Amino acid sequence: xxxINIRKVSRFGTLHVAEARIRNMAKWAxxxxxxxxxNPTLYLVSIGIGVxxxxxxxxxxxxxxxLTFLAPALLASAAIQGSSDEVIFPTMAGFKWERTFFGMxxxxxxxxxxxxxxxxxxxxxTSVSVVIYWIALYYFxxxxxxxxxxxxxxxxxxxxAMAAVMLALAGKIEKEDFFFTIVxxxxxxxxxxxxxxxxxxxxxxxxxxxxxxxxPLWHATEIGRYLTYDYPVSGPALFMHFFVxxxxxxxxxxxxxxxFAARLEK
Amino acid sequence: MSSTAVELSERRLGxxxxxxxxxxxxxxxxxxxxxxxxxxxxxxxxxFLEPVLYLxxxxxxxxxxxxxxxxxxxxxxYAAFIAPGLLASSAMxxxxxxxxxxxxxxxxxxxxxxxxxxxxxxxxxxxxxxIAWALMRxxxxxxxxxxxxxALGLITTWWGILAIPAAIIVAFGFASxxxxxxxxxxxxxxxxxxxxxxxxxxxxxxxxxxxxxxPGWGQAIxxxxxxxxxxxxxxxxxxxxxxxxxxxxxxxxxxxxxVGLFFxxxxxxxxxxx
Amino acid sequence: xxxSLIHARGLTKTYGDFVAVxxxxxxxxxxxxxxxxxxxxAGKSTTMRIIGATSVRTSxxxxxxxxxxxxxxxxxxxxxxxxxxxxNLDVELTVSENIFIYGRxxxxxxxxxxxxxxxxxxxxxxxxxxxxxxxxxxxGMKRRLTIARSLVSxxxxxxxxxxxxxxxxxxxxxxxxxxxxLKEQGVTLLITTHYMDEAxxxxxxxxxxxxxxxxxxxxxxxxxxxxxxxEVLEVRFGSDKNHEMVEIxxxxxxxxxxxxxxxxxxxxxxxxxxxxxxxxxxxxxxxLVRRSSLEDVFLRLTGRSLVE
Numbered sequence: 001x002x003x004i005n006i007r008k009v010s011r012f013g014t015l016h017v018a019e020a021r022i023r024n025m026a027k028w029a030x031x032x033x034x035x036x037x038x039n040p041t042l043y044l045v046s047i048g049i050g051v052x053x054x055x056x057x058x059x060x061x062x063x064x065x066x067l068t069f070l071a072p073a074l075l076a077s078a079a080i081q082g083s084s085d086e087v088i089f090p091t092m093a094g095f096k097w098e099r100t101f102f103g104m105x106x107x108x109x110x111x112x113x114x115x116x117x118x119x120x121x122x123x124x125x126t127s128v129s130v131v132i133y134w135i136a137l138y139y140f141x142x143x144x145x146x147x148x149x150x151x152x153x154x155x156x157x158x159x160x161a162m163a164a165v166m167l168a169l170a171g172k173i174e175k176e177d178f179f180f181t182i183v184x185x186x187x188x189x190x191x192x193x194x195x196x197x198x199x200x201x202x203x204x205x206x207x208x209x210x211x212x213x214x215x216p217l218w219h220a221t222e223i224g225r226y227l228t229y230d231y232p233v234s235g236p237a238l239f240m241h242f243f244v245x246x247x248x249x250x251x252x253x254x255x256x257x258x259x260f261a262a263r264l265e266k
Numbered sequence: 267m268s269s270t271a272v273e274l275s276e277r278r279l280g281x282x283x284x285x286x287x288x289x290x291x292x293x294x295x296x297x298x299x300x301x302x303x304x305x306x307x308x309x310x311x312x313x314f315l316e317p318v319l320y321l322x323x324x325x326x327x328x329x330x331x332x333x334x335x336x337x338x339x340x341x342x343x344y345a346a347f348i349a350p351g352l353l354a355s356s357a358m359x360x361x362x363x364x365x366x367x368x369x370x371x372x373x374x375x376x377x378x379x380x381x382x383x384x385x386x387x388x389x390x391x392x393x394x395x396x397i398a399w400a401l402m403r404x405x406x407x408x409x410x411x412x413x414x415x416x417a418l419g420l421i422t423t424w425w426g427i428l429a430i431p432a433a434i435i436v437a438f439g440f441a442s443x444x445x446x447x448x449x450x451x452x453x454x455x456x457x458x459x460x461x462x463x464x465x466x467x468x469x470x471x472x473x474x475x476x477x478x479x480x481p482g483w484g485q486a487i488x489x490x491x492x493x494x495x496x497x498x499x500x501x502x503x504x505x506x507x508x509x510x511x512x513x514x515x516x517x518x519x520x521x522x523x524x525v526g527l528f529f530x531x532x533x534x535x536x537x538x539x540x
Numbered sequence: 541x542x543x544s545l546i547h548a549r550g551l552t553k554t555y556g557d558f559v560a561v562x563x564x565x566x567x568x569x570x571x572x573x574x575x576x577x578x579x580x581x582a583g584k585s586t587t588m589r590i591i592g593a594t595s596v597r598t599s600x601x602x603x604x605x606x607x608x609x610x611x612x613x614x615x616x617x618x619x620x621x622x623x624x625x626x627x628n629l630d631v632e633l634t635v636s637e638n639i640f641i642y643g644r645x646x647x648x649x650x651x652x653x654x655x656x657x658x659x660x661x662x663x664x665x666x667x668x669x670x671x672x673x674x675x676x677x678x679x680g681m682k683r684r685l686t687i688a689r690s691l692v693s694x695x696x697x698x699x700x701x702x703x704x705x706x707x708x709x710x711x712x713x714x715x716x717x718x719x720x721x722l723k724e725q726g727v728t729l730l731i732t733t734h735y736m737d738e739a740x741x742x743x744x745x746x747x748x749x750x751x752x753x754x755x756x757x758x759x760x761x762x763x764x765x766x767x768x769x770x771e772v773l774e775v776r777f778g779s780d781k782n783h784e785m786v787e788i789x790x791x792x793x794x795x796x797x798x799x800x801x802x803x804x805x806x807x808x809x810x811x812x813x814x815x816x817x818x819x820x821x822x823x824x825x826x827x828l829v830r831r832s833s834l835e836d837v838f839l840r841l842t843g844r845s846l847v848e
Contacts, residue, residue: 031458038462039465042465042466042470043469045469045470046466046469046470046474047469047474049479050474050475050479051328051332051474051475053475053479054332054333054335054475055328055331055332058331058332058333059331059333060331061331066331178308178309181308181309181312182308182312185312185313185315185316186312186315189316189319190319193319193320193322193323193324194319194323198323198324198327198328199327199328199330199331203327203330204327270648270693270694271618271619271646271647271648271693271694271695272618272619274618274646274647274648275614275615275617275618275646275647276615276618278614279612279615284614285613285614288614288647290644290645290647293641293644293645293647296644297630297633297641297644300633300637300640301630301632301633304632304633304634304637376628376629376630376631376632377624377626377628378628378630380594380624380628381624381628381629381642382645383594384592384594384617384620384622384624385617385618385642385645385646385693386614386615386617386618386645386646386647387614387645388614539594539595539596
C-alpha cells in the first residue's frame with residue numbers, strides 16, 4: 001500500500017517545489033533581509049540625496065524632487081535584481097552544481113512544476129524585498145500620492161517578467177563559464193543604466209531609447225511613476241507597458257517549461 | 267642541451283630569498299595569458315565596458331539634469347567631473363576581481379596554487395605573478411578608458427595621460443591588499459562579507475557628486491577610505507596638481523602595496539608549508 | 541653513509557596537540573617502489589607532504605637525495621613529481637597547455653617541453669584529447685594527465701597520494717599499467733594507498749601505518765606470511781547469529797576475526813576448515829575461501845579494517 005497520494009502530489013507539485021526553495025532561502029534570511037534593507041538605503045542616500053542635491057539645485061526633473069523621480073525606478077530595479085538572482089542560481093544548482101532537479105524528477109513531480117515552483121518562490125522573496133524597500137522609500141519621503149502603494153505591484157510585475165525570461169535562459173545554459181559575467185555586464189548593468197532610471201528615457205538619443213523599450217525596468221518605471229506622482233502617461237501607453245510585461249511573463253514561462261522538460265524528461 | 271629542473275633550481279641557491287622566490291613570477295603571468303587567450307577574454311574585455319556605460323549614462327543623462335559642477339579649478343561638465351572617479355573605481359574593481367575571487371578560486375577550489383608550489387616555484391613568485399597580472403589588466407582598462415575620455419573631449423591638458431599611471435598605482439594598492447585579505451578567507455561567505463563593504467565605498471566616495479554634500483565628520487571618514495584616496499590621486503594627477511596632497515595620496519597607496527605584499531607572501535608560505 | 545634516496549629517522553609532525561606523524565623511521569632506495577598503507581588519517585599524506593617539501597616537520601631528521609627539505613625546499617621539489625590526492629589540474633587550460641605550463645613553472649625551456657609533450661600524451665593515452673579543456677575529461681583521464689604532468693620535469697622520485705581512489709576498476713587497471721612502466725624505467729615511486737590490492741600490485745616494499753606510527757614494514761608477500769595464514773575462510777550466518785557462532789568456531793581456526801557482517805577464519809587450508817565445520821553440523825548461509833591479503837595483515841595489526 002503506497003503512502004504517497006499520487007494525485008495529490010501531481011496537483012500540488014509546484015507548491016512542493018516552491019516550499020523547498022523557500023525553506024532553503026530561510027537559511028539565508030538574515031542576509032536576504034540585510035541586502036533588502038541596506039542596498040536601497042545606500043542608493044537612496046548616495047544617488048537620491050547626493051546627486052539629487054545637485055539636480056534639485058539646478059532645474060529639477062518632472063517638477064518633483066529627484067528622490068521622488070528615482071523612487072519607483074529603484075524599487076523596480078531591486079525587484080528585477082532580486083527575482084533574477086533567485087531563479088538563476090537555483091536553476092544552475094538544480095541542473096548542474098547539485099543536480100537536485102534530477103532528484104525531484106525521480107518523484108512524481110514534473111519538469112513544468114519544477115520551473116513554475118522556482119518562479120513562485122522567487123516571487124515570494126521579491127515581494128518581501130519590495131515591501132521592505134517601499135517602506136524605506138516612504139520614510140525617506142520619496143512617495144507623494146495616495147496611490148503610491150501601487151508602485152509595489154508594478155515593481156513586482158517587472159520582477160516577474162525578468163524572472164520568467166531568466167528562468168528560460170538559465171535553463172538553457174549547460175556550461176556556466178561566462179554566463180554570470182555576460183548576464184551581469186551585458187544585461188543587468190546596461191538595463192539599470194539605460195532604462196530611464198536616473199533621467200527620463202526621452203533624454204537619450206533615439207537609437208538608445210530602443211533598448212529602453214525592450215527593458216522591463218523601463219515599462220515598470222513608467223507605470224510606477226504614473227502611480228507615485230503626477231507623471232503623465234497616456235492610456236494606450238499604459239496599456240502597452242502592461243502588455244509588454246505580460247508578454248514577457250507568458251513567453252518566458254512557456255519557454256522555460258519546454259526547456260526544463262527537454263533537459264529533465266528526455 | 268637544455269638545463270634540467272634540478273640544475274635550474276640550484277642556480278638560485280644562496281641568492282635573495284631562495285626559499286620563497288625562484289625568480290620566475292613571469293611563468294605565473296604566462297599561465298594567465300594562456301587562459302586569457304583561450305576563453306577568459308570575454309570576462310576581461312567586458313569588464314572594461316562597465317565604467318564606460320556609467321560614464322555615458324551618468325555623464326550625459328544625469329549630466330543634462332545637473333548642469334556644470336564648480337570645483338577648485340573652476341566650472342566643469344558633469345561628465346568631466348565624474349570621469350576620474352569612475353576610472354579610479356574601475357581600477358579598483360578590476361584589480362579586486364582578479365586578486366579576490368580569482369585568487370580565492372585558485373587557492374581553495376581549483377587548488378592551482380598547490381600545483382604551482384609543488385614545483386620549484388616559491389610563494390613570492392605566485393604573489394608577484396598574480397599581482398602583476400592584475401596590474402596589466404588594470405593598466406589596459408585605464409588606457410582604454412583614458413582614450414574614451416579623450417575622444418569625448420573630457421581631457422583638456424596633456425596631464426590627462428597621467429590618468430594611466432595613477433590608475434595603475436590605485437590598481438596595485440587594491441590588488442596586493444585584496445590578495446592579502448583573500449588569502450585569509452576560508453569560505454564564500456567571508457568573501458561576500460568583504461564585498462558588502464565595497465558598494466557603500468563606491469557609492470559614497472564622491473565619484474558622482476562633491477563630498478561637500480556630507481557633514482564634516484562624514485567627509486573625514488570617507489577621506490580615510492582607499493577609494494576616496496584613489497579618486498583624489500587620479501583627479502589630481504589628471505589636473506597636473508602636484509601638491510603635498512598628491513604626495514599623501516601616493517604614499518597611502520605605497521603603504522597599501524607593501525603591507526599587502528608582506529601579508530600575502532607570509533600567508534601563502536604558512537598555507538603551503540603547514 | 542647510507543645509499544638510500546630518502547632517509548628518515550624519528551620523523552614527527554604535530555598540529556597543536558594532535559600528533560599526525562609519530563617518530564617514524566624508514567629508508568627508500570633508488571628505483572624502489574615504496575608504499576605507505578593505512579586507513580584515512582594514518583599520517584600517510586602528511587608524511588608525503590613533508591617529503592615533498594611543502595610541509596615542515598616538527599622534529600626528527602629527513603634527507604632526500606642528501607638534502608634537507610627545510611633548507612633546500614625548491615631544490616628538492618625540482619627532483620620530485622607530485623600527484624596529490626585531489627587533482628589540481630588547471631581547469632581553465634587544455635590538456636597539452638597543462639603539461640606545458642607545469643614545465644614552465646620549473647623554468648624548463650619551451651623547446652624542451654614541446655619535445656616532451658607528445659611523449660607524455662602518448663604515455664597518458666591522451667593524444668586525442670590534447671586540445672580538450674581539462675573540465676571535459678573523465679576522472680581516470682584527469683588522473684593520468686596529473687601523472688603525465690608531474691613527469692614533465694623528468695623527476696627522480698614520483699610521489700602518488702591515493703592514485704586510484706574514486707576511479708572505476710577499468711580506469712584503475714590502466715593506471716596501474718602506466719605506473720608499472722615507470723617502475724620498469726627506474727623511476728622511484730612513493731605511493732600512499734588504503735587499498736591493499738593496489739599496494740600488492742605496485743609496491744616492492746611498504747610500511748603499514750596507523751595513528752601516525754609504523755606498525756610493520758616489509759614486502760607485501762612477506763607481511764602476509766608474517767602476520768596472516770595462507771588462506772581465509774569467510775562465513776556468514778546472518779547478522780543475528782554471527783555472534784553466537786563465534787565461540788563454537790573459535791577452537792577450529794588458528795585465528796578468528798568478527799566483522800559486522802561476517803566471520804573471518806584464518807587457516808592454512810580453508811577448504812579443509814570448511815569441511816570440519818560441516819562435519820560439526822554447522823552450515824553457514826554463505827562461505828568463501830580466499831587467499832590472505834594485506835587487509836588481513838592490517839586487521840591483525842590494528843584490530844580494525846582499512847576501509848570502514
